Amino acid sequence: MKFLITGAGGLLGSEFNKVVVEEKLALKRTDLDITNFEDVYKIVKNYKPDVIINCSALSNVDYCEEHFDEAINVNAKGVENLLISAIENKCFLVHFSTDYVFDGNKNSPYTIYDIPNPINNYGKSKLMGEEIVKNSKYENVLIIRTSWLFGIGKSSFVSKILNMINNEVIYMTEQISNPTYSKDLAIRVYKMIKQGYKGLFHLTGALSVSRYELAKYILDIVGYKGKIIKVENFPSIAKRPRYSSLDNYPLEPLRDYKVAIKEFLKEFYNFRTL
Numbered sequence: 001m002k003f004l005i006t007g008a009g010g011l012l013g014s015e016f017n018k019v020v021v022e023e024k025l026a027l028k029r030t031d032l033d034i035t036n037f038e039d040v041y042k043i044v045k046n047y048k049p050d051v052i053i054n055c056s057a058l059s060n061v062d063y064c065e066e067h068f069d070e071a072i073n074v075n076a077k078g079v080e081n082l083l084i085s086a087i088e089n090k091c092f093l094v095h096f097s098t099d100y101v102f103d104g105n106k107n108s109p110y111t112i113y114d115i116p117n118p119i120n121n122y123g124k125s126k127l128m129g130e131e132i133v134k135n136s137k138y139e140n141v142l143i144i145r146t147s148w149l150f151g152i153g154k155s156s157f158v159s160k161i162l163n164m165i166n167n168e169v170i171y172m173t174e175q176i177s178n179p180t181y182s183k184d185l186a187i188r189v190y191k192m193i194k195q196g197y198k199g200l201f202h203l204t205g206a207l208s209v210s211r212y213e214l215a216k217y218i219l220d221i222v223g224y225k226g227k228i229i230k231v232e233n234f235p236s237i238a239k240r241p242r243y244s245s246l247d248n249y250p251l252e253p254l255r256d257y258k259v260a261i262k263e264f265l266k267e268f269y270n271f272r273t274l
Helices: 011-018 038-045 063-068 068-088 123-133 158-163 182-195 212-222 257-269
Strands: 002-006 022-025 051-054 093-100 142-147 167-174 201-202 227-231
Touching: 002 011, 002 038, 011 022, 011 182, 022 038, 022 227, 038 068, 051 068, 051 182, 063 068, 063 123, 068 093, 068 123, 093 123, 093 182, 123 142, 123 182, 142 182, 158 212, 167 212, 182 257, 212 227
Parallel strands: 002 022, 002 051, 051 093, 093 142, 142 201, 167 227
Antiparallel strands: none
């Protein structure tokens, strides 16, 4: 099998670049702009991958709120470009979506059967991407909704928390979802590709937790001496769903955040006393 990985410089794409052992072409955003159909089609046609793993996305929620056209261009039109190229060249397409396609008004984990209702432009653009793939009726696709990815990268919540350890006071919301280690997600999805999974699935870490409790867990590990204050909401450009935990059924969830974060901190931040 041959793999094409888009967004290979990002949080998830970089993990797939490590996990995939077969022949692969791993392209960063600077290597391939998925919003350019001619470039996408040319690469797919010439490289002839068996599998396209799309990790390209515009995921800054507040930025997407103010730049909706750009969000649609990347998160929807770019997906359509990859889909058309996959169909024309008979490739299997793997695409990633988000818990933010839901409004957060449910008090139990969202299932794959729940109806999406995004409350911000990021979620709307990601839902558009999902629907483009689903409405095509192309069968050789795997769509994975996940949540709160952490790993190596500036956009990781864990990394952002660690950058705050010199602050005397840290404010965190009670927003709830499932922290998911990008390494774990890449390993599992790679196995799913090999096992022939198709369709839409939710795949996240096993435990749901609030931003406040997650930050407290991380900061306790690293010996933070300041104060953590719980707030209902941050003043922000885009609304966030209050509760967006995902039900992984029929899949087994990934490792819970406590185990995964400890491993992550040992491996990348040298917290050897864990």
